[in-house]
Amino acid sequence: MKQLSTKITDTFWNNYRRLVKDQLIPYQWAVINDEINVTIQQENANTLNASEKSHAIQNLKIAAGLKKGKFYGFWFQDSDVYKWLEATAYALRYAPDKELQNKADGLINLIANAQEADGYLDTYFQLESPDRKFKHVSMSHELYCMGHYIEAGVAYYQTTHNQQALDIAIKMANCIDHNFGPETNKLHGYPGHPELELALAKLAEVTADSRYTDLAAYMIDQRGTEPNFFAQQALERETAHISELFNNMDPDPRSKYFQNQKPVRKMDTADGHAVRMAYLLTGMAHVARQNHDQTLIKSCQRLWQNITNKQMYITGGIGSTVAGEAFTFDYDLPNDTMYCETCASCAMTFFAKQMQELEPNSEFTDIIERELFNGTISGMSLDGKHFFYVNPLEVNPEASAKDPTKSHVKVQRADWFGCACCPPNLARLVASVDQYLYTTTNNTIFCDQFISNTTSFDNGIKIEQTSQYPWSGKINFTITATQGNNPDIAIRIPGWSIDDYQIKVNQQLITPTLKNGYWYLTDLPNGTTNVVLTLNMSVRQTQANPLVTADVGKVAIERGPLVYCLEEADNGPHLAQFSVTNQPNFVTELDDTDLPIKFIKITTHGQKINNTITDLYSAVQKLATPDQTLTFIPYFAWANRTPGEMQVWINRA
């Protein structure tokens, strides 16, 4: 069974999708073409100020022989162009635009011209270091960049049937296949930054050519074997670094940073760079499905459990430390020093979707919901023009300004980044959110997300879903069947509402039983069936496992799929002095500020310390904690007003 076409009719998501199409895609096009001056934010106090301009299209033009000049920018700058192309491919599906499509067609032609005869394409090495291709694979990002093109080429081909887009991808994959593999005359390597694996799995599907799956599977299992490929390359290299930019970054070739400290099948914990790990897992799960590889599936499940049960923030963020943008260890989730890169939340969404495709279970689609409504979209301002790389759970502007170890924690979203991975990553996710609504198996349609849409399937089933989600928990499904022998319709019951929800089928309340977190509508008759799911939208107080040192004695406020936070703009400063009472009376109301998105805010009577102390240290005394109205706003909406403190985890009285 296949999902044929989806039209999203959702107020909340169509706003984001409009922003991506109308703001982000044109803005990034101008950036990669150096048509606008961008103020580049320094990532943190330890990093160099990165590129002042993108030069990414220019690099391709030089490689294509259309311009003279030198390479400029990060050595992985090509990927910016490809992620723009991929986002555009998805956006054109919901917002056809001939002019934009012409631009993209022209870009593909340029890329074809920049690609070498053997399929190789990486403008940094073509222009700067042609003799060092594939010689520093740990840090070169050649396979990463080509992986991103392959994803983009596949997506663009699927949208527009532009054969050239797909041909470039195939030629590229063939080039990699020619250079990497088990044969003695090939490199026994794998990407330094995983990405290619998941791209090859996609290419295998669109081309129905299992060679690409085989190549991805080879790379996945080659990772972590001895002799260590990156260490071997380091020994063989004459000079240490591929780029000046790179002077101070050359991690141990056998390290958690690269996820090659051991074979992936032997990994019990997610380690190292969080985005790399989640991309790798996405590819692993996809390849495991294509190859029916049960032990690889087990590895994915084990690492999924480790991340989601021990290393994930309540916002869906991953990466507990800025050092290496990495996982640290189980239950280490500091709120004010973490990384939680927007890209990492996007990557977790990709991984979760692949896990769902392996065997549908709400544990996966609950996480997709957590990511979609929290840790991913928090990466973009409500006007679609500013972006976060790092998504903190607690911010003190003075700390960000005055403690260099917190300098990566920004108080305001930036116009753009020197290393501009996050905005286009978020763009391609938002533009393709229709791909996360349903999962189909032979005999079941799984309704995974509550985003209003009309979708038709290849067996004549049509599902119309309408709601005011995430603000209202009442979701209407109008299901039309015509062909008989109809599939089951499985509707996700979110974990947060599992103890209190209601399902009506054609106005009749039913007593549901669940399987793997889904309620199954079986024996679907032809004609129209109406299902109304009502979820419990009460405000929830959530606690973290007490092994999370940072959250002991604290509570997070959630409602529906949304994590909420306190912001100084509503509550004044010194948020650490606020507490939620034991029996809070939460009031929900529509926010009346003039922000671009109307959202429901939550207020309650809490307490705030009346700080009458002037000494730094004094004998313990009970400080008065007079009532204080606490105003919570959705986490995704923070930092859209006057910069100030923000806090997700609040003290309990």
Next chain:
Amino acid sequence: MKQLSTKITDTFWNNYRRLVKDQLIPYQWAVINDEINVTIQQENANTLNASEKSHAIQNLKIAAGLKKGKFYGFWFQDSDVYKWLEATAYALRYAPDKELQNKADGLINLIANAQEADGYLDTYFQLESPDRKFKHVSMSHELYCMGHYIEAGVAYYQTTHNQQALDIAIKMANCIDHNFGPETNKLHGYPGHPELELALAKLAEVTADSRYTDLAAYMIDQRGTEPNFFAQQALERETAHISELFNNMDPDPRSKYFQNQKPVRKMDTADGHAVRMAYLLTGMAHVARQNHDQTLIKSCQRLWQNITNKQMYITGGIGSTVAGEAFTFDYDLPNDTMYCETCASCAMTFFAKQMQELEPNSEFTDIIERELFNGTISGMSLDGKHFFYVNPLEVNPEASAKDPTKSHVKVQRADWFGCACCPPNLARLVASVDQYLYTTTNNTIFCDQFISNTTSFDNGIKIEQTSQYPWSGKINFTITATQGNNPDIAIRIPGWSIDDYQIKVNQQLITPTLKNGYWYLTDLPNGTTNVVLTLNMSVRQTQANPLVTADVGKVAIERGPLVYCLEEADNGPHLAQFSVTNQPNFVTELDDTDLPIKFIKITTHGQKINNTITDLYSAVQKLATPDQTLTFIPYFAWANRTPGEMQVWINRA
């Protein structure tokens, strides 16, 4: 009035002084002479592994023309030798040792031979870069190293009357005076790392030559003026760095790091590198006293207030961030990422002593006590053989191992350091602790610290102080006067006991009144007067100002001058799950483990969360918190057993 001689008879401090004399001084002598192999601990994940050996004496020998070879080690390696010499000078006062004195005399001869004809001495520049002397003063440490020699030379001269030791110092100071000053042909500069200022003030006293005070005063006021001296030198330099070691460290020449972002008289907050700031303040207070400079005194007072009321840890530690080993901002006192360098606590002790000399007040001597009994001696293991650079208030060994941003927070003390500033700094403080017991003015002897001793003064007064401090709060003073016209004896009443203490004079309870935190015994008759001070040694629960985000809802346990902590060795893991009840019943008893120092431990019935939760996030539920015995040990004694968690600030139930 002058303190003539002091014999310390204190069990607690004589143990430390014996360790310094018998362990630390011989050990460091072997280190600087490269007689033993030392395992050097990497300071943190961002630093290079520093020198593998010291080579410091060898550098001097090469500079003296006695050996051939090249400079090796940090470019400020000379200072290690000088701090050894200074500690030795003090140790010889309480533990005369002809062999050690011969070594020191020989060393002074070597130093004299290494010194150039004009008085200059810095082996790095003499051997590696003679044409660049005083050309990169911001980072060169030439003035810092010479400052340390001047301190050492003065101390050694005072102990042994070795004239050569003083002559080297005078020649050195004259060289600096010849090169720096307001005259147009001189450099209008000041030390990149303050230290020289306080050394010059000491030299001015021993030589009774105010030129050295004038030079220090010039440097103090030149700091922060325009044109900025370091920026000017940066412009004039042809190459950027003085040393390869130095490649990645070259802070903005006009910056808080150097405390030259503005003139010191305009500073309202302590900023930048904490040790530098506290050394600078020590010099400022000393010079202000010598010059009766009232506005400079005001600046010292303002910055004293800022540090002690807003930027100091309860242990006396300063430096809230590892980045630049620096102050951050008011009330920013994170417990697990801070720096709190042992040297910084030593430096605060020096600063406090100079403030006390300006105008005696227990606010200064209370801080000296806090430093002496907590943040300084925590830098050394109880066997005197291992050392901390960083003194954390909360440690999780897994975080230190797995989060590079906490890699500077060590779980065990190291054998030695590549940059070995801390152990000899602590050594010279411990060896000179007799200098912190009393402060004298024209007509008053201030008894500042409760460390058993017998001290005679130049007006015939003798004070014998006996106690079991810090374990007991009963302190006996036997005061003998012979000459008439006797001074007042002022005894500090510690801030922590100010509401509950007792004074008996010749067995008679008196009703004391205090002035600036001191009780004054006036009209002292000739003969012997007995004073017994009894302090309140009840266990105290201390809270931080609620503006300290890290400590909201937490409590620290103190008794007498000591801060206590929980350690995993006594309490098991997961210290964040422990809490102190509201009405704890503290029991004090002598520790029965076989540690080298017997101390009083504190136990109480607290609570620990019974963690029945397996999910990472779940609906708030009240978790059982069964009774749990909490065992606290003195902070200085932590990390002398099996490595594990440690916590000073504990949750309140």
